[in-house]
Amino acid sequence: MLYFHKELKEKLKSDYQIQKAVKEKKYFKVDDGLYSDKPDANYIEIIVKKFPNFVIYGDSAYYYHNLTDFIPNKVVLATTKNNTIRSKYVKQVRLTDELFNIGITKIEINGTVISIYDKERMLIELARCKNQMGYDMYKEIITNYRKISDDLDIEKIENYLTYFTYGDKLFEIIQDEVF
Numbered sequence: 001m002l003y004f005h006k007e008l009k010e011k012l013k014s015d016y017q018i019q020k021a022v023k024e025k026k027y028f029k030v031d032d033g034l035y036s037d038k039p040d041a042n043y044i045e046i047i048v049k050k051f052p053n054f055v056i057y058g059d060s061a062y063y064y065h066n067l068t069d070f071i072p073n074k075v076v077l078a079t080t081k082n083n084t085i086r087s088k089y090v091k092q093v094r095l096t097d098e099l100f101n102i103g104i105t106k107i108e109i110n111g112t113v114i115s116i117y118d119k120e121r122m123l124i125e126l127a128r129c130k131n132q133m134g135y136d137m138y139k140e141i142i143t144n145y146r147k148i149s150d151d152l153d154i155e156k157i158e159n160y161l162t163y164f165t166y167g168d169k170l171f172e173i174i175q176d177e178v179f
Contacts, residue, residue, distance in 0.1 A: 056116035127173040
């Protein structure tokens with residue numbers, strides 16, 4: 001389990017007791033102001049603890065949805081325009097409030113529940129950003145979407161597209177590439 005410094009101080013009653021517990025390896029400092037009761041805290045646990053109101057996006061979402069085997073060197077998190085993230089583990093992408101809330105779902109990764117955009121939303125993002133992505137990665141992701149095309153909810157995609165500029169054009173791209 002992860003604890004912020006304040007939470008651990010409430011539990012152990014003083015900074016001295018925290019330092020003592022860390023020295024005795026009862027707790028482990030895993031990030032600035034963050035402690036774990038196990039030595040091998042997963043970075044996704046750290047991110048979820050530090051940034052609970054943000055959503056996995058971009059390359060990270062494709063990876064966690066098993067649409068690519070490319071492991072991003074940082075977790076891509078979507079935020080609203082007003083938020084700022086400072087972390088060595090994170091790449092931040094700012095979205096409008098309206099787009100931020102479309103397609104958020106929860107999945108479990110290594111025992112940690114994360115907020116992530118669903119596959120339908122990420123398919124729209126793939127169509128939107130295809131020219132900003134490397135050809136090989138795009139091809140791999142599109143190929144994997146074709147394999148699961150029967151499992152995708154087309155009505156959900158159509159509904160999501162009403163919020164996007166050029167939604168009709170994006171739908172044409174999706175139909176040509178996947179269905």
